[in-house]
Amino acid sequence: MNNNENKVLTEAVFYTLLALYSPLHGYGIMQETERMSQGRLKLAAGTLYGAISTMLEKEWIKALPSEEESRRKEYQITELGKTVVKAELARLEELVGNGKLIIK
């Protein structure tokens, strides 16, 4: 499971990682994803919660220290997370390249 190459990310994870290049809380990630995909991708709360907890475990993202008062947790992408996104981007580029080559 430590092999982070050759992984295919889900749409939700890919967009969440992109959104977390700047610190955001859960709802912020949902809004940012919707904005980036021009309203196409609306992350469901359950999906996002599952994605966040798995990515925290894998250390692709980290929770930022928050004040006691606020219940809202903010997250940010880690260096490992950035490597994962870059690898996925390369994979997607290969897919798009080959797709365009054949389907004209």
Place this chain on the structure above:
Amino acid sequence: MKKTVRKIFFIWEYEKEEQWLNAKSKEGWQLVMATFGKYQFESGIPDEYTYRLELLDKSMNSTESNSYLNFLQETGIEMVGKCKQWIYLRCKTADGGFEPNNRVLYDLTHLLKIQEFISTTKNRLVAFIAISICGLLIMDHLEPSNLVDFIKGFCTGIALSTSFISLAFNPFSRRINKRVKKVIKELYTCE
């Protein structure tokens, strides 16, 4: 205006229960409180909310469940009722309802949670049966008396009824397994 409805749904009828709540919402009756067998509705705008039942992984008071519920609240989902680890959630239909991004993954998680719930319940029932049988064996070695007879009858009753209940879970459990296999097959073609 408020109204209270008493209705029983068993755990394997969660989909039916969800459909019933959403149909009520379309009629303009919004669920505001729910516990086992008791539902309280308030008249409101038809289809204002979409409802969903979920089974929590951990008990209601655990840190994990709390952080999950806080997260949901932050995204506009409120909990209107609970019954053990089952929770009744609702969100504004206009906000997109509960439609998951990954249907296959969602179905699989949900089915496995229910399967786990059934197997824990079954294990508990089997423990009950074992205890009752031990009780019967011990009673056999005691001098016959009214009390001994009563306890024997009691143990037999418990053993028989729990065996029956645990057997009743089987068809449902098989149905869930079948659905899990079908969902996994889906995974070969899409996420």
